[in-house]
Amino acid sequence: MASQRIQPGVVDVIMGCAVSLWFFMLAEPTGISQAAIGKDEPPTFVAWPEKGLGLSINLTGFKKDIDQVKPDGRRYLMASHPKTGLNVSVTLEKVPTQASAQGCMEQLQLIQKGPFVTRGQNINLNADGEIPTLEYTLQKIQGARLDQKHVYACMAQDNVYADIHLSKVQYTTADAPLFRSILKSIHLQSGPSEIIQIKAPTPRAPTPPSSMQLLSRGNALYQQSKYAEAIPLFQEAFELEKAEPQLDRTLWRGLIDSLGIAYGxxxxxxxxxxxxxxxxxxxxTYPMFHYNLARAFAEMNDLDHAMQSLTTAFRHRKNQSSGKEVMPDPRQNSSFQRFMKNDTFRNLVNDLTATKSTSATN
Structure with missing residues (x-):
């Protein structure tokens, strides 16, 4: 079955490109009472333009960020809840044969083997419930506290698979009912005569997104290796920060790194x-800017400047966001592989990493 489906981007992410995963909007520390998942709005129905089988889901209070049919034919919806920072995405995919529960499990197992999940904690693949799910939490990235909860779910009916992804930073146990309420509202069914749209919370013109909101949306795409789609969101956040800074230092550093890496x-x-x-x-004196600049120089085949930037990066390694002298190993990064046969470069990175190892044991 797995060969019939288009594999999710998270399965194909290259580990070396995921240096900056801690660039997420830190939502207000709101409790579940502010989730406002009410019953005053009808469920949202996600389907193809020709109607037919689709997914019904309760997205009261959510804002649609992306709503489209992809070039490969998959139906995709991404929505965010402004008050809680919860992000929900739905992907519908048609396959040539019968979709099955076993097919769902195979898809979740593929995601479980991906680099993001293997870095997580509290990983749980559950096939016993009504909907098979995969859960995990990213507690820290490069020493920065994140507590980002992820839940993947899959449903199958006729020749349609529905993949659902929920994520939220600063997750606490108080958020669990919100996640459960979304999952319990999900149904695959034949659609109504007209697709129900998510209602705007007020008739007023929408407020322009903040740099934190743009950063969060960009990173939802970045995690799926959709770098070209993430760039406009990161760039807009970058311009907003230049005009009127809003992000704290950790998030601002993350914005710079993620925008630069996406460009690269x-x-x-x-x-x-x-x-x-x-x-x-x-x-x-922030080392990762110099390290990632060295990667850019390496991709340009500029050996001298790549070596200079790497040397500066390791000189400032104490200034990592985590406060620890933990630096990526250039020998394991694909950008630098073209230089590994060069004796001067190889001796430099061996010296830099040896210094790193010595410092880490002190």
């Missing part, structure tokens, strides 16, 4: 370099 992953190396240069100008 899409081949815009000059823009990646300009982004990291901006970060270094504002925060010259």
């Amino acid at each position: 992953m899409t081949g815009h190396l000059k823009k990646a370099k300009a982004t990291f240069d901006h970060g270094i100008q504002a925060d010259p």
